[in-house]
Amino acid sequence: xxxxxxxxxxxxxxxxxxxxxxxxxxxxxxxxxxxxxxxxxxxxxxxxxxxxxxxxxxxxxxxxxxxxxxxxxxxxxxxxxxxxxxxxxxxxxxxxxxxxxxxxxxxxxxxxxxxxxxxxxxxxxxxxxxxxxxxxxxxxxxxxxxxxxxxxxxxxxxxxxxxxxxxxxxxxxxxxxxxxxxxxxxxxxxxxxxxxxxxxxxxxxxxxxxxxxxxxxxxxxxxxxxxxxxxxxxxxxxxxxxxxxxxxxxxxxxxxxxxxxxxxxxxxxxxxxxxxxxxxxxxxxxxxxxxxxxxxxxxxxxxxxxxxxxxxxxxxxxxxxxxxxxxxxxxxxxxxxxxxxxxxxxxxxxxxxxxxxxxxxxxxxxxxxxxxxxxxxxxxxxxxxxxxxxxxxxxxxxxxxxxxxxxxxxxxxxxxxxxxxxxxxxxxxxxxxxxxxxxxxxxxxxxxxxxxxxxxxxxxxxxxxxxxxxxxxxxxxxxxxxxxxxxxxxxxxxxxxxxxxxxxx
Numbered sequence: 413x414x415x416x417x418x419x420x421x422x423x424x425x426x427x428x429x430x431x432x433x434x435x436x437x438x439x440x441x442x443x444x445x446x447x448x449x450x451x452x453x454x455x456x457x458x459x460x461x462x463x464x465x466x467x468x469x470x471x472x473x474x475x476x477x478x479x480x481x482x483x484x485x486x487x488x489x490x491x492x493x494x495x496x497x498x499x500x501x502x503x504x505x506x507x508x509x510x511x512x513x514x515x516x517x518x519x520x521x522x523x524x525x526x527x528x529x530x531x532x533x534x535x536x537x538x539x540x541x542x543x544x545x546x547x548x549x550x551x552x553x554x555x556x557x558x559x560x561x562x563x564x565x566x567x568x569x570x571x572x573x574x575x576x577x578x579x580x581x582x583x584x585x586x587x588x589x590x591x592x593x594x595x596x597x598x599x600x601x602x603x604x605x606x607x608x609x610x611x612x613x614x615x616x617x618x619x620x621x622x623x624x625x626x627x628x629x630x631x632x633x634x635x636x637x638x639x640x641x642x643x644x645x646x647x648x649x650x651x652x653x654x655x656x657x658x659x660x661x662x663x664x665x666x667x668x669x670x671x672x673x674x675x676x677x678x679x680x681x682x683x684x685x686x687x688x689x690x691x692x693x694x695x696x697x698x699x700x701x702x703x704x705x706x707x708x709x710x711x712x713x714x715x716x717x718x719x720x721x722x723x724x725x726x727x728x729x730x731x732x733x734x735x736x737x738x739x740x741x742x743x744x745x746x747x748x749x750x751x752x753x754x755x756x757x758x759x760x761x762x763x764x765x766x767x768x769x770x771x772x773x774x775x776x777x778x779x780x781x782x783x784x785x786x787x788x789x790x791x792x793x794x795x796x797x798x799x800x801x802x803x804x805x806x807x808x809x810x811x812x813x814x815x816x817x818x819x820x821x822x823x824x825x826x827x828x829x830x831x832x833x834x835x836x837x838x839x840x841x842x843x844x845x846x847x848x849x850x851x852x853x854x855x856x857x858x859x860x861x862x863x864x865x866x867x868x869x870x871x872x873x874x875x876x877x878x879x880x881x882x883x884x885x886x887x888x889x890x891x892x893x894x895x896x897x898x899x900x901x902x903x904x905x906x907x908x909x910x911x912x913x914x915x916x917x
Contacts, residue, residue: 443745525659
């Protein structure tokens with residue numbers, strides 16, 4: 413499992429670099445201008461709905477499909493998949509039409525600070541981008557299908573296609589042509605999934621009619637989807653809340669929040685998403701096989717591996733928050749003041765990185781057991797805390813307060829999820845990994861001190877960006893050495909894996 417997760421992280425780094433390239437293009441061509449704000453809100457509508465569909469449908473689909481394949485075979489499971497795809501297509505088409513009709517209301521909810529021409533242009537652009545919702549909804553099922561059949565890489569590589577199209581659209585529309593940008597978003601969302609088609613065929617999937625719309629598996633899916641839809645949408649809801657409040661705090665607020673959350677998403681996308689993508693189908697199978705001891709081991713291993721990457725990343729972002737923003741975005745229309753504002757917001761978003769990982773793994777444990785009630789309750793109080801704190805802190809300290817409120821709510825959700833897990837009868841024995849977690853935390857702190865010292869020395873004879881890159885290299889090397897000296901569990905497992913392979917040779 414760890415080997416596959418590490419491989420997927422390496423692949424994800426490449427895909428996320430395309431995401432950062434998209435943000436770099438946006439920052440270079442449009443900075444924090446009205447065009448950037450309009451683009452971001454119009455892009456947010458299909459992206460949020462796409463993520464909600466992907467989270468809720470895959471959350472319910474993977475355990476239900478696994479159960480069907482386990483009991484009735486792949487043929488019956490594929491019939492169920494076909495029926496579900498047609499049902500979701502119809503629902504998504506209706507939602508797409510409603511989104512077009514009620515676009516003014518949606519834009520007002522997502523950006524209450526938009527008025528006049530900015531508001532009207534955002535509504536018009538959002539209506540075009542909403543047309544892509546049906547495609548993204550249907551292919552969220554096939555994305556989960558590919559993950560079940562262990563085509564993990566292609567199931568995540570589609571974002572490279574999407575971001576490439578968006579970058580081209582930004583270049584063509586760099587003069588501020590919103591029509592080109594709107595069509596770019598539409599085509600990016602629709603054509604990104606073309607690469608799925610040969611792999612679906614390779615996995616043995618063909619459209620097969622015959623499974624009833626009111627079948628038992630369909631009933632289980634619908635019962636799971638609604639609570640999963642709410643509970644998996646927490647991060648999206650938090651981002652929507654932040655952007656909505658940001659539009660009322662500062663003219664550049666939406667863009668600043670976007671750039672900061674994209675850097676946060678770079679870390680969580682590489683580590684958290686990779687680990688969850690690999691472990692969730694496995695957890696579902698372990699639940700079906702009633703292997704509680706192995707399930708406990710997989711979760712502890714997942715959390716430990718996540719900590720080994722997320723904690724040093726958190727320290728790195730905290731130490732170099734403004735420097736990272738400067739390196740990535742300072743050019744063209746993105747000013748030094750934008751760097752300062754975005755860096756300050758990023759600092760507080762970074763504090764919630766590990767909390768995201770803890771909660772996402774915990775949520776998947778409950779979904780594997782087809783229990784969506786606990787994640788729903790957890791999501792409810794988490795969003796409530798975020799809305800309350802973001803509103804209060806946003807009034808007091810501005811955009812930074814939104815990031816503070818979001819990170820605080822993430823930790824409320826993470827701690828709450830651990831408490832929920834402890835109350836279950838699964839015997840997960842999470843405290844067994846506490847010693848290794850302490851080693852990781854100590855090594856991360858020492859790495860941060862070494863990296864800051866290295867940057868200070870390098871700044872004496874190198875440019876700021878080169879000095880930052882040098883400090884990052886020093887940080888990586890020092891952390892790896894500390895991991896060997898402190899004997900992280902992950903390092904010991906890699907040694908055993910390499911030793912076993914050498915003996916086979």
